[in-house]
Amino acid sequence: MKKLIFALLVSTISFSVFAADDAWWKKAGKPYKGTVLQGITENTPPGNFAASVLAKDFEKLTGIKVRLENTSWDAMYDKAIKDMEANSGIYDFVYIEQDIVYSYLDRDFLVNISKELASNPGLVAPGVSLDDFTTFIDYFKNGDGDVFGIPMEAFIKVYLYRKDLFEAADAKAAFRAQYGYGLAPATTFGQWRDNAEFFTGYCAKKGMQCWGTTVQGHTGHPASTYEFLESIAPSFGLYNWGVSKDYHSCVKNGGQLNGGRAKAALNFWTQLLPFAPPEALQSTWSEVGASFAAGRAAQGWVYGENAAWIATDAEKSAVVGKVGVTLPPTAEGVMQQAASGKGYIGYFDGGAYGIPHSSK
Structure with a gap:
């Protein structure tokens, strides 16, 4: 039953469908009032928003409770995978990234959402269509x-970068x-190091208590x-982790992971450590x-999900009003x-919610 109820929750992830007729939500949720959906997600700004805003709004409209556990990236995956392996049914929906979804599909962990929605059209909110997502949704298809x-x-x-310091x-x-030469946000790697x-x-x-650059260098974490x-290497023109289409990483076999780029x-990145905070x-990110x-x-490479609150939330950030944003330096x-589609700047990644077969 919970797999069907998730069809309702799917509709909320667009973050805008609550503007639809409240009466529809109340009617669709009425048969399931009091049901509890348990999910797990990473403790990020979007995950926190889903738990503190969307879940509460969803419950008000449908009577269906959503308990969304926000935890660290590694704990999130550890808990979700163990639950699905044991078929224990703790979680009714889990966070998945494009990097791991095909491993989940290979192990038959996940429910086919397209089929569930097609089989239960009465639980799809008006105006919601999977076709309206960007092509990023293609990473979560079979x-x-x-x-x-x-x-x-x-x-x-x-x-x-810190505008107040650079100015x-x-x-x-x-x-x-x-x-x-003049001080400015870096457009070359040499300039980044000098800064x-x-x-x-x-x-x-x-x-x-300020240093010259960030480094996301946790030695016991991915x-x-x-x-x-995903950040430094693509800026040098090393794409797809340096791995070839036939899964080779060494230059002699067609890969690039031990090549010049x-x-x-790696030389640039490791040389930044003396100038990074202790x-x-x-x-981690x-x-x-x-x-x-x-x-x-x-200055630093910072995920966009954090950049917004760093620049605007005075309760959490000491540098509000002092933050500049620009593109990172890139090799010739x-x-x-990137413009031609043969490469990219940085690494466009993201997460989704999926339904485990183990959900009860």
Whole structure:
């Protein structure tokens, strides 16, 4: 039964369908009033919004309770996978990323949402259509084009920098004296490194707890791999993790992961560590956001989901009004490859909600 009720919840993920007729929601939810749906998601701004706003609005309209557990990325996957492997039915919907969805499909973890919606049209809110999603939803389809996950967030990394530091007159003068050119947000990797080195010293002289750059370098978490392969490497023109279409990573077999672009990207990235906050080697994407919000970095690659609150939420961020946003530096030819569709800047990733077969 809960698999059918999720068809109602699917409609809410567009974030706008509550504007539809309240009477429809009340009628559709009436047979299931009092039912509890248990979900799990990552503790991110979109996940928190789903739990604190959408779930409550959904319950008011339908009488169906939604308990959405917000937790860390690694705990989220650990709990969801163990639940689905054991067929214990703890979770009625789970968070999935494009990186893992095909592993889930291979193990037959997920319900075919397209078929469920087609079989229960009375539970699809007016105006809701899977065809209205961007092509990002294609990452959550099987070979037949059926949908197994409803996108609920997408994230890219942007270049954040501290406008107040970059615009400080004494910083501009000192930078030009030291490096021989003007201080500005970086458009080359060499300039990024110079900025990082400069602001680390500049802030230290002023007694500020601020360093020159962020580094998402947690050594015991996939976050460091993601930063290198999904943010740094593509900026150097190394795409798709350096792996060829026939799944080879070494140059001699058609891959690029040990090639010149990969080596240049790794050299650049690791050379930033002396100019990053001390917590860099324990930082996932969440800690990077927190570090920048606390004023502990002059520049950094920061996920867009964090950039918004860093720039606007004075209750959480100490740098509101001081944040600039621009594109990260790229190697020669990368922008042209991105424009032609042969490459990309950074890594467009995202998450969806899916229904486990184990849901009771």
